[in-house]
Amino acid sequence: MSFVVLDLEWNGSFSSKEQRFVNEIIEFGAVKTNDNLEVVDRFEMLIAPQIGKKLCSKVKKLTKITNEELRENGHTFMHAVSEFKKFCGESVLVTWGTSDILALIENYMYYAHKPELPFLTSYCNVQDYCEKCLSVNDKSSQLGLSVCADMLAINFDVEEQHRAYADAELTLKCMKHLIDDYPIDSFITDATSHDFYDRLLYKNHFITDINNPEIDKRSMRFNCDECGRQAARQSNWKVKNKSFVAPFLCKRCGRKFVGKISFKKKYDGVTVRKRIVEYYEKPADEKIESEA
Template identity: 25%
Template sequence: MYDYHIILDFEMNPVDKKNNEVYKLLRNEIIEMGAVKVSSEGKIVDKFSCMIKPEYNRKVVNYITRLTGIKTIDLTDGKSFSEAVDDLKRWIGDGKIRVYSWSDSDLIQLKAECMYKEIEFPQIMNDWQDFQITYPEIMGIKGEKALMSLEKAAEWYGVSVDKKKVHRALYDAQITTELVIPVLTGEYEKQRLLIKKYSVKNKNEEIRLSSSLSELCSNIFNENITDQGYSTRLEKYA
């Protein structure tokens, strides 16, 4: 059993190509960290957010600003990467934990950046799960719908998403948390049954959903996943 489940997300900015030697080994730097701490009972107990000043690009590039809304001035008083990692480690605390992120890009980036900047990777974060892969498997989703963006997955399963807030670290971590909690509590079983009920077979006999579950089920998922009162847990994840 895990003491806590840590759901996190990072936003990144590319290294300036003028730093040629750096760019060969480290393409991006983390500029924002966001995380949610969930208890073994599936309850949100704390949140973490941190802005980080990059070392190898003096400004946030335009397409990152358009994507995230983060501007260069927002990072002026940001912490160093080393300070941010230490703060995150202290915030996580002791005990047995599992980390979740939507895709493995955050884990890859954290390890690469720690290695390049000669910072020890937090050993407490070794148990890391790519929920973009795991969640569709748990829910029985196959075919082209199996690998979705976080925004699509949230909308598909009935989680309300504010499009103006996506691609910010803490907000994306919170949306991912709305998908993780039903798995921890066992409530995902109801969701999976609804998926099976409203799925159809195409010509190749591949199971696909006929439309958004939030539309089909009148937002029943949104009501379920925001109710954290369930005590049944899936032992594999608890």
């Protein structure tokens, strides 16, 4: 099985036609491997912006790409797609995280008015693969490419990062470091399946309407974390930071606590997260001051 490891650079461009910002791709960088993960070909191409006129200062500083370079050496996005399709062939497309594949789809939809990428048959999110291999379970922040390389003791030039080809090379090095011990096959997705794009483009969101039929009210019961008995809710639910919050009282042991529960709607259903926090009651003088 061969792989094409792709990285992109893009610029936040405002589209006057669609009245929204677009992550406009300005550079493709990719390496192609054989079955042994040996590099057999490479792909580099600058894209001349057609939506925005100039690069933002942050992108210029990070990538060292100039407006002049793009004007002189840049190709149209659709030309890049055509050439990349020839380069990719039937290889598995690999990206670090889903941001690059989503940017590709966004740009392709802008020009071709459809999401299905013509070169995509199989896909692997290697960030997800590396997180599982390295037992990184922090749901609040995803594993960065340079952090992963540091964890694997892979040397790289910091100055070369934020250029598409250099990041693609580093992504491949992380893969090669792990693949002998951790099979990657289960992380490869069939991009021709009927729900691939629906799943990828689905935007997870929190449910904050207590009357939403997808909320299972039975899950909103809380047991006391000290004696185990079901506690009684003391007031109506309030929404705070995308969670439902209410005070509870255990009538057996007298414990007061605050129950917090959130419902996150994902493509495959609703995930529920519950936790108990300590009950805090404002002092009387603080209540008077806040009421005043």
